[in-house]
Amino acid sequence: MAAAKGRTRKVEPMPDDDLTLLAAASLQADVLGAAESIRVEELTSLSISEAPDLNDALATLDSGECDLVAAAALDLRARGELESGLEVIGGLALRDWNHIIVSEDRPSHLPHRAIVLVETRLQRRQLRRYRSDMRVRDAAAHAALEEVDLPDGVAAGDAMAFFEWAEGLRQAGDIDGYVIARHLHRLTGAKTRRHALSHDPKENELIRFLPSPLAGMVVLVARTGFPLSIAHELTDIEGTLAHELSTFLLDGIDEELHDRLGLMVRNRQPGPMLREAERRRDLFTQEVLKNLEGELVQKQPKVEISLELLGRLGRASVSMERLCDLDSAMQTTRFLLGDWKKLLRLTAEVQPELPGRGPASDPFLDL
Structure with missing residues (x-):
């Protein structure tokens, strides 16, 4: 040994x-x-x-x-x-892929213009989309705006140093919350209140927080x-497939976009998927899973692949989802990547002037 x-x-x-x-x-x-x-x-x-x-x-x-x-x-x-x-x-086995927000209340119940510190770009944009009134900042921006010292460890990107610093600010009432990875919160042993930024929205919500690529x-x-x-x-079958497909997608997507990209690959059972699709009024998924009589026709687990890219302020986003059988997952992912690249060309690049159709236009996404 x-x-x-x-x-x-x-x-x-x-x-x-x-x-x-x-x-x-x-x-x-x-x-x-x-x-x-x-x-x-x-x-x-x-x-x-x-x-x-x-x-x-x-x-x-x-x-x-x-x-x-x-x-x-x-x-x-x-x-x-x-x-x-x-x-x-x-x-x-997949675990700990979500980030959490450490705060006294859920994100939807935090005060107006609440200050939340977030070091990861994707989660900053997701929170801005979720609540545009929030003041979502990274540590360096907060230190500059509030004229406080930024610890060397935090400036160097040390996640544990950020936790200790941010928790001190929260307990002092200087901020309303901060976001860290779920496993980091567990490793600290902290007993603070925390709330998951979940990819599965609650009953009364539609906005979801896709995890960062390969998170956890x-x-x-x-x-x-x-x-x-x-x-x-x-x-684990699901964990192995998630790693294989996620790696394939990341290899085909510009590395500069990875820190603002939401990506999730997981296996889903048809029953829970159908209930969620009905709640979200997702007609496409409903048509795949049931027949005209409303009976469940898909009995085997499916692979769900979700991609999302958010603009800087969270006001615009593009996303793509695929649902497939386990044995066709890689082929589906290859087609998904091709479609994704086409979508980005239309939404993330300046569109040239087209005779008879209008002048050149700025990108839909401000990345």
Whole structure:
């Protein structure tokens, strides 16, 4: 087993096999928590420890001192291609993909012109769309406007430093709330009130908050040739598919747009989908799921793919959704990406003058 500090969990031994897994510590996802939620039945033993960072964990894996590495998908993407001989074998169960707002009340009940601090661009735009009266700022803008000192850690992008600073401002009454990733709030151990910025709107609301791409996603990395039968037992079908399709879409979308892009891939059961579609008056989804007699005709789980891009003030957005069977998910995603690029050309670029149809026009989206 690799020498690494952290908690260790062992599954009750069975004959022969003994696997070791390193969870690469990260602020992008609760990697250790996701690894410890792996449920194994046929494996002999799975020992889990925490490595200080992704590079350390991958080096240990490459040297053969451990069998698997659990890593935040965002960290892997930022790092670039894996070393030769290493590969992603699948994703773990989806969790923690939403951000939360820490405040005394729900976003809809906060005071008029409430001050909310948000470090992520997508969530700033989503909150501006949700309530245009809110004063939604990043930490640097707030410090400049209110003439207060910005801690070095916050300026450097340290998420934990931002939490401590923002929570102090909230308790002092200087701000009304702040937004952080769900897993970060849990890792701090804070007992503050928080409210999910959910992709599933409440009964009396229609506006949703799609998560940031790969948010909270954790994947497993192994050496090439890792047994498929064991990989299938350790990984999650939905998590693996979500990682594969999300990565494909991100590879085809301009990287400059990733921080203002909402992206979600998940499996859905027909029954709950139909109830939600009826509430939202989503005629397209209703037609797919039921016949003219109102009977449910789709019984198998579907893959739901949602993309959204918001303008700077949240006043304009473009979105696209697809619903497909599991076995046609990649093909559907390929078509979706082509349609998305066409849509962006029409909405995010200056439209040239067309003889007989009018002068040139500014883009629909102010990105």
